[in-house]
Amino acid sequence: MPDDLKTIVRNRFLDSLACILGAYGAAPVKASVAYASSIPGGAASIFGTTLKTTPECAAFANGVMVRFLDYNDGYMGLEPGHPSDNIPACLAIAQAENAGGDELIAAIVLAYEIQMRFQDAASLNKQGWDHVNYVNISAVVAAAKLMKLSEAQIEQAINISLSGHLAMRQVRSGTLSDWKGCSAANAARNALFSAQLARHGMTGPAPIFEGRMGFQNQVTGEFFLDPADFGSVAGGDLAIRRSLTKTFPTNGELHTAVWAGIELRNRIGEVSDIQSIRIETSAFNKRVLADGADKWRPRTRETADHSLPYNVARALIDGDISIESYSPENITDPVAIALMDKTTVVVDPELTALFPKHLANRVKVTLKSGESLISEVISGPGSVETPMTQVQFEAKFHKMATPHLSEGAQESVLDFVSKLDQQSGYDSLFAAMAGAAG
Known part of the structure; x- marks a missing residue:
């Protein structure tokens, strides 16, 4: 070889x-x-x-x-x-x-x-x-x-x-x-x-x-x-x-959403300033990672690391995803729950068309001031490209x-x-x- x-x-x-x-x-x-x-x-x-x-x-x-x-x-x-x-x-x-x-x-x-x-x-x-x-x-x-x-x-x-x-x-x-x-x-x-x-x-x-x-x-x-x-x-x-x-120690299809959340975290003063979160993703991600109430209220580590809304919320709070992100304390964190309650997940045709070659996600945060911030990540570290x-x-x-x-x-x-x-x-x-x- x-x-x-x-x-x-x-x-x-x-x-x-x-x-x-x-x-x-x-x-x-x-x-x-x-x-x-x-x-x-x-x-x-x-x-x-x-x-x-x-x-x-x-x-x-x-x-x-x-x-x-x-x-x-x-x-x-x-x-x-x-x-x-x-x-x-x-x-x-x-x-x-x-x-x-x-x-x-x-x-x-x-x-x-x-x-x-x-x-x-x-x-x-x-x-x-x-x-x-x-x-x-x-x-x-x-x-x-x-x-x-x-x-x-x-x-x-x-x-x-x-x-x-x-x-x-x-x-x-x-x-x-x-x-x-x-x-x-x-x-x-x-x-x-x-x-x-x-x-x-x-x-x-x-x-x-x-x-x-x-x-x-x-x-x-x-x-x-x-x-x-x-x-x-x-x-x-x-x-x-x-x-x-x-x-990150989490589902691979949502890595780019985590990177988007981290990037937005650096542009937001406090998470309490967030009015709403919109995650635009592929049809696969919507079906697998945002498929029911459990993904908005994870009770186990295994559910949390396969939850698109939870991981974006955690990235916005901490600017990272780590093993500790899935501790019982963090899964039940009232701040994370409040952010998930403000989150919607929708299928985007353009991102779906990129799948599975690119596991892309787009996160849009609207602040209470009315300002909107968007971060789209097509590919990240660990991919074929990088x-x-x-x-x-x-x-x-x-x-x-x-x-x-x-x-x-x-x-x-x-x-x-x-x-x-x-x-x-x-x-x-x-x-x-x-x-x-x-």
């Missing part, structure tokens, strides 16, 4: 580690680790602990950590998704199978390629299905590749993984629960289970995509997807190059790591990731990431 592609993978890997550290101690993480501890004796490690368990349990627990803060990378095609959800599954299998870092990198690139191509091909959410159903496909193929399964076994692994583990979109509707951050980790867990069954000769229903009762007829509707058109190292156009990274730099990825890692790891441990992690393609094992990474548990 070319060096720049390896750098992209290392950055996505480091970004995932930053998200993992930020999730240490969270309630869903504690529950996931407690479950994994009941199945000891495996060959895969869990971050923040000295525990080893089965690859499936490790993929789930570590996947919950990656996803908890909604801070990991993402991609928007006809369907949204987070391709880095595949990384914990790839790592768990790589560790269990004694696969080297170069094989791990190849598996991650493959997983991104498959998930993002499916995201481009067909929408799931419009039919009431969750985007993690594409992780059923991407993670099982990446795992099977690391396990060195045959082509016939990989086909059966896909059949089992996709047919047996479909997730409903209700996980992201209404008041959101812990499972919002666990759904993809569960898809990865199921994918590893399916790959291991296929290794031992289990077969699955086929044709899984085109069959009369298959994926297209039951879930997505008809779509065209030819693997011959996928990117490759030789031919280029690899999808991982188009994945987006996050500068990718995060190596310095920014490392800064994000240090920010999340400082409460948990010593400076020496942080440097050990950075050194490990910088040589990821040369690694022959992963125990030293988990030891450095263990923190107090180590």
